Amino acid sequence: MQELIQQVVSGLASGAIFASLALALVLIYNAMGLVNFAQGEMAMFATFIAFTLIIHGLNYWIAFPLTLGIAFVAGVVIERVVIRPVERAPVLTLVIVTLGLATLVNGAAGFLFGYVPRSFPSPFSVQTINILGAFASFQDLSVIAVCGIVLIAIYLLLQRTTIGLTLRAAAHHPEPSRLLGVRVSWMLALGWGLASAVGAVSGIMVAPILLLEPNMMQTIIIYAFAAAVLGGIESPLGAVVGGLIVGLTVNLAGAYVPFVGGDLELAVALAIIVGVLVIKPNGLFGRAAVRNV
Amino acid sequence: MPSALLELENVHCGYGQTSVLHGVTLSVPEGSIVSLLGANGAGKTTTLRAITGGVHWLGDIRFAGRSLRGRHTEDIVGEGIAHVPEGRGILTELTVDENLRLGAHKRKDRDAVRKDYDRVFEYFPVLNERRWLSASTLSGGEQQMLAVARALLMKPRLMLLDEPSLGLAPLVVRSIFEIIRTINQTDHVAVLLVEQNARLALELSTEAYVLEVGRVAVSGKSAELQGQESVRRSYLGY
Amino acid sequence: MYRQVQQRLRSAPPRYWLVLVLVLFFIGLPTVITSFQASEWTLVLIFAIVIMGLNILVGYSGQISLGHGALMALGAYTSAILIHRYQVDYLVTIPIAGLVTGLIGFLLGIPALRLSALYLALATFALAVVTPSLIKRPAGLTGGVQGILISSPDPPQFAKDAFASVTSGPPMSSDQWMYYLSLISALVLFWLAWNLIRRRPGRALRAIRDREVAAASYGINIAGYKTMAFGISAFYAGIGGSLYGLAIGFVSPDTFPLALSFQLLVGTVVGGLASIAGPLIGGVFTFWLPIVSSQFVGSQSWIPAQIASVFQKAGPAVTYGALLIVVMIFAPNGVAGLIRTGYMRLQARLRGAGDRGTGQMPPDPQTV
Numbered sequence: 001m002q003e004l005i006q007q008v009v010s011g012l013a014s015g016a017i018f019a020s021l022a023l024a025l026v027l028i029y030n031a032m033g034l035v036n037f038a039q040g041e042m043a044m045f046a047t048f049i050a051f052t053l054i055i056h057g058l059n060y061w062i063a064f065p066l067t068l069g070i071a072f073v074a075g076v077v078i079e080r081v082v083i084r085p086v087e088r089a090p091v092l093t094l095v096i097v098t099l100g101l102a103t104l105v106n107g108a109a110g111f112l113f114g115y116v117p118r119s120f121p122s123p124f125s126v127q128t129i130n131i132l133g134a135f136a137s138f139q140d141l142s143v144i145a146v147c148g149i150v151l152i153a154i155y156l157l158l159q160r161t162t163i164g165l166t167l168r169a170a171a172h173h174p175e176p177s178r179l180l181g182v183r184v185s186w187m188l189a190l191g192w193g194l195a196s197a198v199g200a201v202s203g204i205m206v207a208p209i210l211l212l213e214p215n216m217m218q219t220i221i222i223y224a225f226a227a228a229v230l231g232g233i234e235s236p237l238g239a240v241v242g243g244l245i246v247g248l249t250v251n252l253a254g255a256y257v258p259f260v261g262g263d264l265e266l267a268v269a270l271a272i273i274v275g276v277l278v279i280k281p282n283g284l285f286g287r288a289a290v291r292n293v
Numbered sequence: 294m295p296s297a298l299l300e301l302e303n304v305h306c307g308y309g310q311t312s313v314l315h316g317v318t319l320s321v322p323e324g325s326i327v328s329l330l331g332a333n334g335a336g337k338t339t340t341l342r343a344i345t346g347g348v349h350w351l352g353d354i355r356f357a358g359r360s361l362r363g364r365h366t367e368d369i370v371g372e373g374i375a376h377v378p379e380g381r382g383i384l385t386e387l388t389v390d391e392n393l394r395l396g397a398h399k400r401k402d403r404d405a406v407r408k409d410y411d412r413v414f415e416y417f418p419v420l421n422e423r424r425w426l427s428a429s430t431l432s433g434g435e436q437q438m439l440a441v442a443r444a445l446l447m448k449p450r451l452m453l454l455d456e457p458s459l460g461l462a463p464l465v466v467r468s469i470f471e472i473i474r475t476i477n478q479t480d481h482v483a484v485l486l487v488e489q490n491a492r493l494a495l496e497l498s499t500e501a502y503v504l505e506v507g508r509v510a511v512s513g514k515s516a517e518l519q520g521q522e523s524v525r526r527s528y529l530g531y
Numbered sequence: 532m533y534r535q536v537q538q539r540l541r542s543a544p545p546r547y548w549l550v551l552v553l554v555l556f557f558i559g560l561p562t563v564i565t566s567f568q569a570s571e572w573t574l575v576l577i578f579a580i581v582i583m584g585l586n587i588l589v590g591y592s593g594q595i596s597l598g599h600g601a602l603m604a605l606g607a608y609t610s611a612i613l614i615h616r617y618q619v620d621y622l623v624t625i626p627i628a629g630l631v632t633g634l635i636g637f638l639l640g641i642p643a644l645r646l647s648a649l650y651l652a653l654a655t656f657a658l659a660v661v662t663p664s665l666i667k668r669p670a671g672l673t674g675g676v677q678g679i680l681i682s683s684p685d686p687p688q689f690a691k692d693a694f695a696s697v698t699s700g701p702p703m704s705s706d707q708w709m710y711y712l713s714l715i716s717a718l719v720l721f722w723l724a725w726n727l728i729r730r731r732p733g734r735a736l737r738a739i740r741d742r743e744v745a746a747a748s749y750g751i752n753i754a755g756y757k758t759m760a761f762g763i764s765a766f767y768a769g770i771g772g773s774l775y776g777l778a779i780g781f782v783s784p785d786t787f788p789l790a791l792s793f794q795l796l797v798g799t800v801v802g803g804l805a806s807i808a809g810p811l812i813g814g815v816f817t818f819w820l821p822i823v824s825s826q827f828v829g830s831q832s833w834i835p836a837q838i839a840s841v842f843q844k845a846g847p848a849v850t851y852g853a854l855l856i857v858v859m860i861f862a863p864n865g866v867a868g869l870i871r872t873g874y875m876r877l878q879a880r881l882r883g884a885g886d887r888g889t890g891q892m893p894p895d896p897q898t899v
Contacts, residue, residue, distance in 0.1 A: 035649055037656070085860045091648045092595060093863045096800055099597075099793055100855030107848025162398050169384055169395055176382035178366040179345060179375075180395045180447070218789075222660055225653055266664055270657045277650050278642045 006136055007255050008248065013140035014223075015247020016147035017202045021217075021224035022231065022239035023151065024199035029233050031171040031191035032087070034094050038102035039199050040221030042078075044214060045105050046071040046200035047207050048113045051120060060123045064204060068197045075196025079189040087188075109214040122208035143205045150201045151240055154194070158236070167191060219266055223250065226269040229276050232286025241284060246272060296358055298323045298483050299344070299374075299451055304352035306336075306343045313339045314350070315507040321451065326477055326484040328494035328515065330529060331504035337487040338379050340504070341453045344485075345369050345376045356451070371399065375444035376453040383436045385429035389420055392428050392439055396446030406446070413442040416472045434465035441469065445476060451483045452476075458490045466490070470497050491529035495519045503528045553811075557714055561707045562698045570706040571818070573778050576713040577771050579814030582799045583717075583724050584767025586813075589796070590804030591733060592760035593740030595648050598655030599768050600792030601662040606632040606772030607782045611679040612672060621684050621777060625716070628773035629766045636765020640758035659792040663784040678783025681776055684708060709778045716770060725807065727763070736760060794820075801858055806871070820851060 021043060028036045036042075050067040054060055078101070086097055124142040128135035158164035169177040170187030178184050202224070203217060210216050227246045231238025246269065254265045276283060297320035306314040314336045321327045329337050343350040346366040354361045361369055370376065375396075384392055393413070397406045414421040417438040423431060431439060437457055444452055454473070458466040474497060476482055488494035495501055495515045503511040503524075511524055518524050525531055557576075561569040581603060588594050606628040613619040613627065643651055666673050673679070686694075686708035694703035703711075727733055735756050738746040747753055776782045794817045802813025862869050 033649070035653060082856055086863075089859070089863055091652075092589065092800065092804075093859050095595065095597075095649070095652050096797060097856055097859045099797075100852045100859065102852070103790075103793075103848050103855070104852025107850075107852060111849060162394070165387075165391055165394060166398065169387065169391075172386040173382075173384045176378065176384055177395070179370055179378060179382060180443070181367050181370045181399050182395070183367050218660070222657055225657060229650070229653065264664060264668065267661050270661045273657050274642065274654055277646055277654055281645060281650065 002135065003255075007251055009136040009140050009144075011248035011251030012244060013137075013143040013247070014251055015227075015244035016144045017206045017220065017243075018223045018227045018246050019240045019243025020147050020150065020202035020205070021199050021220060022227035022243045023154065023236055024195040024202070025224055025228045026231075026233060026236050026239040027191055027195040027198065029228070030168075030236075031188050032083075034091075034098070035225075035228075035233075036195070037095065037098040037221075038105060039195065040217030040224070041102045041105040041109070042071070042075070042196055043199035043203035043220075044217040045109050046074070046196070047120070047203035047212060047216070048109055050200075050204050051118065051207070051212055052113075054121055060121065067204065068200055071200035072193040072197040075193035076189045078196070079192035083188075083192070084185075106214050113214070115213060117211035117213040120204075120207035120212045124208075139208070147201060147205060150198065154198060155236070157194075163190075167194075222266060222273075223247075223269050226272040226276075228283075229273050230283055232283030235283070235285035238283055238285035296355070297321055298357060299485065300353070300355045301340070301344070302353040302355075304340070304343060304350050304354060306339055306348055306350040306352075308348065313507055314343070316352070317504070317507070317509055319502045319509060319512070321483050321485050322500075324477070324481045324483055325500065326474070326486060326498040328486045328488055328491075328498040328501040329504060330488060330491045330494060330501055331510075332530075333489070334506075335504040336507040337504055338455055341376060341378070341455050341485070341487060344453060345374060370447075373448075373450035374453060375447045375449035375451070377440045377444050377455060377457065379455040379459075381436050381440040383428050383431070383439055385427065387428060388425055389428050389431070389439060390424045392443055393420070393446055396443035400446075400448060405448070409446055409448070413445055416475070417442055434461050434469075437461060437465075437469055441473065441476075445480075445482075448480075449482055451485065453485050453487075455487045456489060457486070458488060458493060466493065473497065491525075492531055495529075554718065561710055562694075566704045566706045569710045570778065573706070573710045573713045574775070575814045575818045576710070576717045577774050577778065577814075578795070578798060578817040579810045580713070580717050580720055580774070581768050581771035581795055582802060582810040582813040582817070583720060584764035584771070585795055585799045586764075586802075586804065586806075586810055587724060587727070587736070587767075588760050588764035589799055590806070590809070591728065591736040591740060592757055593648070594643065594757065594760065595652045595796075596655045596761075596764070597652050597789075597792050597796055598658040598662075599764070599795045600787045600789065601659050602632050602636060602765050602768035603772030603775060603791070603795075604662055604666065604782070604784075604787035605635060606769030607776035607786070608666065608673060608679075608772075609769070610773035611681055611776050611782045614681060615674075615679050616672075621681075625770060625773045625777075629770040632769025632772065633762050633766030636768070637758055637762030639765070640761025643761060644754055644757055655792075656789070659789045663788065666784040674783075676784060678781055678786070680781045683780055684712075684777060706778075709774070713774050713778070716774060720767060720770065721810075724767075728807075732756065732759070797855060800863075801855075803864060803871075820854070822847075 021039060024039050024043070025035060028034060028039070046067055049070055050063050053063040053066060058066070082097065082101060083094075086093055089097075122139065124139040127138050129138050129141070156164075158168060166177070166182045167187050167190055169180070170182050170184040171191060174184045177187075202220065206220060207216065223246055224243070227242035228239050229242070230245060231240070231242025249272070250265045250268050253268050299321040301317055301319050304314055304317045305312065306317075317336070317340060319327070319329070329340060331337055339348060342348045344354055344356075344361065346361065346364060346369050356369070356372055356374065359372075384395070387395075393410070397409070400406050417435075419435055420439055420442055423435070428436070428439060441454075441457070444454075452473075457469060457473075461469075470493060473484060473486075477484055484498075486494055486498060495518060498515045501512065501515045501518050502509050503518075505528065511518065511528055518529075557572075560572060564572075581599060585596065585599050588596055609628040609631050610621070610624040613624045614621050619627075643654070646654060667675050670676075683705040685705055686703045690708060690711070691702035694707065695701065728736075735746070735751050738749070738751060739753055739756055772787075776786075779786070798813035798817035799809070800813075801816050802811070803809035864872070
C-alpha cells in the first residue's frame, strides 16, 4: 500500500509535467489547428537557458520566471518569423515546418550547449515526507504544486481577463473577431508565446529527474501527445486530465506490469494514442468534430 | 456641402478571377438609415465586406472623410463601424456575456459602458436571462439580438447589418427592426441595411439603393421607391 | 508497322526521351565512378524507391506518414532474419520483405482511415519513435541492441565478367552489384507506380485526395483505395528497407531512427508531391542534404561570411532545419513544383499576353 501511494504521487508528478507540455500543444492547436511538433524542443531550449542563468549565479526562483518570460518572447518571435508566412498553408507543409523547427532548435541547442548530459540543480530536496503513512518524495509533490500553480494561472488568464477573452475569440472565430476589433494576427503570436512559456515549465520541472541534454524532451513529447489526444486536443482541461491519467498509467504500468520495462513505457503511450484515436477520436473532453472535407 | 458619413465611389470588387461589383456609388448620410437591396448575388454582402476591408477593392471608400484604402479590418472597425455579418458572426464557443464583452472591450469609458449594458438588457431582456450560457444555446432570433446588442456596445457611428431578417419569424424581425430604429434615433447611429426583404427595409429606411449584378440600378428616397409600382415589380419583387 | 513505330517515336513527348537518357546514365554510372561512390548512389536509389511509395500515399492519396522509417525497418529485419536464421537466399527475401511490410501497411491503413491528416501524422510519429524499443525487445529474434550482420551478397559470375570486360578493369564488386540490384528494383517499381498512377487507381486516388465527398458520390470505394495506398507505399518501403540492410551490411534498432522517417517525408515533399520525377529528386535530397548541410551555406557566396560561419559551426541539423523552413515557405510544391510552375510561366509568356479581363482582382487574402 505504501509503495502504491508512492507510485501514485510519482505518477501524478510525471502527469503534471506531461499536462504542462500537453497544454502548450492544445493552446497552439486551438489557435491554428496545428500540432506543434517542435514544442518539446522549444521547452528543452528554454530549460538550457534556465540552466545557464542558474550556473551563473542567479537564484533559482528568479531564473525560473525570467526563463518563462524569455520563452514567451521567443514563442512570439518564432510565430512572427517562421509560422506567419505559412499560416494558411496545408497541413502537410505546416507539419514539415514545425518538424524543421524542431530539428533546428535541437541542433542549435547541441551547438550552443553541447551534448554532454548535465545535472540540473533543483531547489527541492529529494527527501521523502510522510503522507498517509507512506513516503512520498518532496520533489514529486513540489513538481505537482508548481505545475498546478502555472496551470491555474493560465486558466485565470484565459477565462477571467480581457486579453484571455480576445485570445480565445481569435483562436476559435478569427473572422468575426476581426470585425470586433480583435487583432487576430497578434493573438496568434500571443498564443505561441504563452504555449512556449507553459512548455518551458515542463522542461524545467523534468530536467532534475532526467539529465539535461538536447534530446531530453523527445520522449516527453510523445507522452504529451498521448495526454492531449486522450483529453481531447481542443480542450485545455482535457490536456490536464489527460496528462495526469497518462502519468499515472505509465508509472503504474511500469511498476506493476511485468514485461513493461523502462523502454516499453513509451509503447504504452503509443497504445494510448492509437487506442483513443481509433475508439474515440475526440478524446474525453473534445467536441464531436464536424467532418471537414 | 457636408460630405456623408460613408461614401462609396465607383467601387469595383471581386474574388480572384470573378468580378462582383462593377462601379458601385452610394452614400450614407450622418444619422440616417439607408437600405441596400437587390436579389441574391447582386453584390450586397460584397459591398459590406469591402467597406470593412474583407475584400480587395478598386475605387474609393471614405468614412468620415478619410479613405479606407489599404487599412486592416481591425482598424476600420475601430474608427466606428460595427459590421454584423451574414450569419450574425456569433462566437458560439463563448458565452453571451463574453460576446457582449468583446463588443465593448476596446472602450475606455467604463461608466458609459455600464449604462450601455443596462440599455442593451432593456431592449433585449432575453440576453440578460441567458447571460452566462453559451451563445450556441440561443435561437436564431436571439442570436440576431445578441449581434445587434454587441454592435451597439461598440458605440459605433455606423452600423452595417447584413440580412438581419434572414431565417427569423416576422414578429421577431419587426421587434428587432423597431429597436434598430430606436438606436438610430437615440444614439444617432447611421445604419446601412442590407436586406432581401425589401418591404420591411423600405419601411425602416429613409433612402435606398437597389443593386443589380454589381451596379446600382435604382436609388432614391424610400418613400418614393415604395410608391413606384414599376420599381417595386421589377426590382423589389412585390 | 515500321511507319507506326516511326510515328510513335516522333510524337513521343520530350519527357520520354529524358527518362531514357536518365536510365542510360544510371546504367553506365558505375563504370565511371569508384565502387564506394556507387554505394552512395545505391542509397540514393533506395531512398527514391521508398519515396516513390510515400509519394503514392502522400501526394496521390493525400494521407501523411511520419513512420515510413519504421516500415523500412520492418522490411530490413524481415530480410535479415530470413537470411540469418533461416538461410533463405537473399534475392528471395527482397520481395518477401516487400509483401510482409505491404500487408502490415495495409492493416495499418485501416485505423488510419478514421484519422484526420494531423492525427495520422501524430500516430505515425509516435510509431516511429517507439519502433526502436519494440525491435530491441524480442532480442532472440532480432538480435536486440546489437542487431544482425548481413554478409554482402556476391555478384553472380556472369555479372562479374560482363562488368570486367565492359570497363576493362576489375570485376564487379559486391557494392556495384547492390547498385545494379537497386537500380533494377527502382526501374521495375517505377514502371509499376507509373502505370498505377496513369490508370484508374491513380485517378481514383487523386479524386479522393481533392474532393473526398464528391468522389464518394461517384461510387469510388474510398476506404478501399486509401488502405490500398497505405499497403502499396508500405510494400515499397519494405523493399527499400530490405535493400538498405543488404547494402549497408547490417541492421540494428538504431539504423532506422525517427529522423529517417522525417527525412523521407521531407524528401517526398521537397522532391515534389504527385510528380513522377519527384522521388528521384527526393532520393538525392534525402541522402545528400544531411551530409552537405554544413558545407552548403558556406559555399553560397551571397550569404555574408559571419552568418555562414555560424551555420557551419552549428552543424548540419541547424542548416537542415533552416533550409527546410525556407523551402516550405518559398517552394511548398517542392523542386518539381518549382520546375513545373516555371515551365508553365514560360509557356504562357511564349504564347503571348492572352486574355486580360477588366477588373481582375488579386486573390482575396482574407477569404473566409
